[in-house]
Amino acid sequence: MRASVWLLLLAPLEAKKHKPLPQPQRRFTARVETIAHQLNASSEYPPYKRYLTVHYDFEQRRARFDYDPLPHMPPKSFVRRYDLGFEWMVMEIQSQKECQKSKLREAMPMPRYPDHFVYLGQTHVRGQLCDHWRENHGEETVEYFESTATGYPVRMTTEAVESLLPKRVTTPLMTYDFFLFNAEPPDEEVFKMKSSSSSPIFATDASVSIGDCERVVQDMGFPYIHFGHTYYYA
Structure with missing residues (x-):
């Protein structure tokens, strides 16, 4: 019984760990x-x-x-x-x-997402359910949000990391918002x-x-x- 409970708790973590990398639209x-x-x-x-x-x-x-x-x-x-x-x-x-x-x-430069994207789970951006990915450069990160339903890009934001403890504090640098994606x-x-x-x-x-x-x-x-x-x- 106890083992079954642990499996249920670990299932979301395993799903996040093995989330396939997003593929850029061409x-x-x-x-x-x-x-x-x-x-x-x-x-x-x-x-x-x-x-x-x-x-x-x-x-x-x-x-x-x-x-x-x-x-x-x-x-x-x-x-x-x-x-x-x-x-x-x-x-x-x-x-x-x-x-x-x-x-x-x-x-022509090929569209590409980094191989070391880290999946952070789901969140809402502009009212849309999105998958949230992060590219970590230490003092700067790229936050990428794509529609869970379509796989289309919704937002990209570059952020300067001010501190990590006691909580993560960042300053936005650039934001790219995608609308009317066809x-x-x-x-x-x-x-x-x-x-x-x-x-x-x-x-x-x-x-x-x-x-x-x-x-x-x-x-x-x-x-x-x-x-x-x-x-x-x-």
């Missing part, structure tokens, strides 16, 4: 909100929060990021065509669009200039062509966009 569309907690939330620039729409297809090696306009920051649409070896960026200032283009010389492969048209240059983020729907774009000096390209910590970027 094709999706989502709205992402980023929060830089170390910035002044009441200041317009640099922005404390940013919003972007992500169209991501690692299988076909292409990605698009549409940044909403903010004070002192115009709307921008970035398209990375790793499959074709080039990229471009379209922005709009005072209803006028301009664009830049560049070659892409490297391979795991269907994005349509190829989404990754073409006509679609990106007429994105809803722009005030006008006039499109531009690749031929209109100024080439980036020495084809240096554009910085990586990290829309999910180091787990998702392109």
Whole structure:
């Protein structure tokens, strides 16, 4: 009888211990909100929060990021065509669009979660039941929450660890919140200039062509966009 009780008590611990590692999504569309907690939330620039729409297809090696306009920051649409070896960026200032283009010389970074993720159990994030995973770097951790029902990412937060005893105290650094997650492969048209240059983020729907774009000096390209910590970027 006593042994049976112990088995019942240990069962949840064993389930947690042997929880399979989460698998990153490789094709999706989502709205992402980023929060830089170390910035002044009441200041317009640099922005404390940013919003972007992500169209991501690692299988076909292409990605698009549409940044909403903010004070002192115009709307921008970035398209990375790793499959074709080039990229471009379209922005709009005072209803006028301009664009830049560049070659892409490297391979598309693969989405990945760390092998040493630690499963911490279930919790609720934005009203959703989520599985909580942690990547521990000692003085900093990454807290990852994915929907228990779908396996889709809900939130990632990087935190500075201030103390562990008598209780764990942390300071948030960055948060990535995923909304309207759709795991269907994005349509190829989404990754073409006509679609990106007429994105809803722009005030006008006039499109531009690749031929209109100024080439980036020495084809240096554009910085990586990290829309999910180091787990998702392109």
